[in-house]
Amino acid sequence: MTILITGFIFIVDLNTNSTVAVAGIYTVVILYSWLLPGKYTSLYTAILCTVLMVIAAIQNDEMADKTDNLSGMNMGISLVVIWTSVTLVFIAKNSFSALENINQQLSEKSAELLEKVMELDIQQEELFANKRNLEILNEDLVVKNRELERFTSIASHDLQEPLRTIGNMTQLISTRYYANIDDQGKKILDYVTAATNRMTMLIKGLLDFSRIGVKRVIQNVDCQNVVQTLIIDLDTLLKTSQSKVIFNELPIVMGNPIELRILFQNLISNAIKFKKKDVPAIIELTAKDQIKHVEFCIKDNGIGIDQSNFEKIFLIFQRLHKIEQYEGIGLGLAYCRKVVELHGGKIWVNSTIGVGTSFYFTLKKSL
Structure with a gap:
């Protein structure tokens, strides 16, 4: 054209x-x-x-x-x-x-935006479903907590009452008839008494463990004052074992003062308990400031822990040694783990057999 x-x-x-x-x-x-x-x-x-x-x-x-x-x-x-x-x-x-x-x-771009909007709609639906599931889980958690409280009440009364009866009977037998019992009978009676005392300690420890985190108040806690007060209370044990606790200025963190005292007390007491024979325990406490939290380290020169047991030691009623070697019921580090997790932190260990152990844990900074 x-x-x-x-x-x-x-x-x-x-x-x-x-x-x-x-x-x-x-x-x-x-x-x-x-x-x-x-x-x-x-x-x-x-x-x-x-x-x-x-x-x-x-x-x-x-x-x-x-x-x-x-x-x-x-x-x-x-x-x-x-x-x-x-x-x-x-x-x-x-x-x-x-x-x-x-x-x-x-x-x-419009097509991409439309696709993004559709994805956001799907994500919003998933978020709504997850929110509903979370609400259901929270309701289940409330029910479980009530059941745990009832169990605690039963354990504190019904389970301990038979133990008290057994303990009283064995004590009565020991007081009145111990001289008339042969050596085999005395040995059996001593076993029953020791087992009763150990069972009483286990139930009490379990009750104390279940009560951690109940009716707790979060506030600014001066770790320096907590450790200083703890050292005064442990003065007799430190002098008897010829142990020494070294720490500089410790920070203020967010937490529950009673629970944090349990945390420091168990870790320091363990360092004293598991020291080398005829070697004074030297325990060092340090704190490193991080972006959102404080990383604490409690280091000792004790007998150490095998690497294969790093996770096991934080479980409830887990012992690495016989009761004849070291006293205790295997709840100390389980207490520590629960306290740290309740405070939004984490706890871990690094150790070498025969050299010593370092426990690390994190706590939130103060407001």
Whole structure:
């Protein structure tokens, strides 16, 4: 179609002397070429129109007449009109192409945004379901806590009462009839008495363990004062065992003062209990300030712990040594782990047999 129109204009141009008017018609063709496919279609059309216009001018002797300034001016204006049109069409076509690219990008972004919105809707539904599950778990936890409280009440009365009876009977037998019992009977009676006392200690320890975290108050706790008071209370044990506790300035943390005292007391008491034979225990307390918490370290020069038992020692009623070697019921470090976890921290150990042990735990900073 463009070629037919251009040919028609060329025929008109051959039969007229109005070059500027013909250039205007050529401009229409150039504008129409914008609609045709191809990036340089308008440019090729302009070259074709220019060539045809020059041929028509030669045929009309406009270029041959050197003295006709008006004809030369008409020819120059015609070329300016044609190439100005080409320039404008080229700029418009590039701008239109850029707008199409932008529109395509916006469409892609809209599709991505829609996909994100759909994902957020799915996540919101999952969050709502998780929230509901959490509410159900919280309700179950309340029920379990009530059951635990009832168990604690039963253990503190019904379970201890038979033990008290057994303990009283064995004590009565020992007081009145111990001299009349043979050696085998005395040995059996001693076993029963020791087992009764040990069972009483286990039940009491279990009760104390279950009560940790009940009706607790969180406040700023000065660890320096806690440890200083604890050292005074342990003065007799420290002097008897020739042990020494070294600590510098300890920070203030968020926590429950009673529970934190239990934490420090159990770790320091363990360091004293598991010291090397005939070697005074040297216990060092340090605190390292982290971004959101404080990392404490209680280091000793005791007998050490095998690496295979690093996790086991924090479990309830777990002992690494016989009762004849070291007294206790295996609850001290379980207490420590529960206290630290209730305070939002973690506790771990690093130890070498025969060298010593370092207990690390983290507590939240004070407000």
